[in-house]
Amino acid sequence: MKFEIQLTGAGDKRKHVVELERKGDVCSMALDGQAIDADAVQIAPNAISVMLAGQSFEIHISRSPDGTLNLQCGPHEFSAEIIDPRAWRGRKHGAVEVEGRQEIFAPMPGKVVRVLTAVGDIVEAGQGLLVVEAMKMQNEIRSPKSGKLERLLVKEGQNVNAGEVLAWVE
């Protein structure tokens, strides 16, 4: 599995390629084409301990409202944008469609003012699923893919936080 990750740190922004290969019980990793000897263990739902040649790191991860990942390592903070090749079908041919189950996040804190679809509905990519009002602006939240609305986790009138999961489209 190959990921392109754009990492932004202290005034620095660079694109990296991380490869994860899982063979049965063993997982090998490569960073920018170089194999690395790393041992990573998830220690909490949002925290991963990484050992790199004896050096111990702990990374706390959360999703930012804009969809990037926020990574905290002690006093240092990074943001990461992940380009997952599996998530895009036929990317080389220009047809962009997300694949797999998609979680729909609230882009900002606000209030769900209207729900436009029901669980089980077949939706088109780009179709409006619900409307979130924030700071007197109504924002339509659209489906990133064609599929079935598998779960709806909010109801009309409910307040939501930035990054909160609103619905799943399978």
Added chain:
Amino acid sequence: MFKKILIANRGEIAVRILRACRELGIQTVSVYSEVDRTSLHVRLADEAYLIGPAASRESYLRIDKLMDVAKKSGCDALHPGYGFLAENPALPRACADAGITFIGPSAEAMEAMGSKTAGKQLARRTGVPTVPGTSDPIENPDEAQALAQNMGYPVLLKAIAGGGGKGMRVVPNDPAFASAWRDAASEALNAFGDQRVFLEKYLVGPRHIEIQILADAHGRCVSLGERECSVQRRHQKVVEEAPSPVVTPELRRKMGDAAVRLGRAGGYVNAGTVEFLVDADLNYYFLEVNTRLQVEHPVTEQVTGLDLVKLQIAIAADHRLPFAWETITPRGHAMEVRLYAEDPDNNFFPSPGKIISCHVPTGPGIRLDEGVYEGWTVPMDYDPLLSKLIAWGNSREETIARLRRALDEYTITGIRTNVSLFRRILTEPEFLRGDIHTKWLDELLARPHPPAVPPRPGTEEAALIAAALWHSARSGATSSGSAESQAAPSRWKMEGRRQQMDHMP
């Protein structure tokens, strides 16, 4: 002793009071607004009652609703915490009418000491130094200049009708007096149509140092020593410590005596704080009295070994203070930082929201007074104080090192916090030398940011690996349906499970 106490507050201070009650075997009653149903002070209380919508005006500030809850639940005492109604004399009066003991000073003592002007008058009457100056306007410039010479330069000329810095002049020395007087008077006339000016001693880089007092109802009033709170951002304290790096035992005794004198004269009973400004020559001037428990009370607790909330309750229950003044001398050093849900990179904008994860520091010399927990949503309706991190040690250096260590262990994700501000303050050479004053932090923040300390080698790599793994674990479902039905168990998951097994007793 009381059977049941109503805690008329929320957040970390409500939790702090609740814990003291529990240790004393007293039942606790919390109140909450509609957005605080899941707050920690509600979860931890024996009983909790809804008192209204989010707006504090319609909930936490409603004396009638508090009294209803107190009567309905059979409380015999009420603790106001700090903020909200803590310094409003109407609350102790309502308590008295309802036959409930108010844990704090009497309404009369609040009025006699709480307001700035009343406090200043009391200070003058009891011989506690106030910032020298004339409270009445001076008509004659020669007379004013003579006063200024007497007082010592620099002095400050202030328009009687003043505001917004208009008609205000700092006079550095005697030759500059005449022209400064003309400027201030004409500016005041132009701005306010009133050219009258008064005179005050100008304090250069004053420190904010306050004395904690405790007084029982039997005539004993004692000082628990000082707290230095000079690190402030726009008049809001952010770092507090005890003892002050500049206060000598002799100055501590003098300031303590002054504070006790003031407390006695005001008929003060319970815990209170007398705030002073201290200039570079260690002259102290009365500022105001806070007739309540302070946010920063834990630093005094850590260096005296006392529990101020329990003592407040004991005093309210008419107990005598169990110690003599001579026995209270600070031991070691304590320092507190106030963690707020605000973004230091974005002009300290409030940052409410859901706390996705929260990993708190522990270990030697660390105390965390908090009102939040992982998974809780910080409401946008109240003060953004999340928690107070307190460290103590044998010396100021050890205390600062512990605080830095604890801040590095403290990870909160989901919301922004001002942790990075403290990392910066706690490495500034001036702060480390104790060379601080009330404008110091504002000046520091106006200076360009120092270059960030680069992360140690490997940090970026580790972050990248973590990001890729986290992402692949979340989207692992994309190809095979759901995470549970994956053919091969994830090595990371296996490792996680194995670790959990290891932790089983």
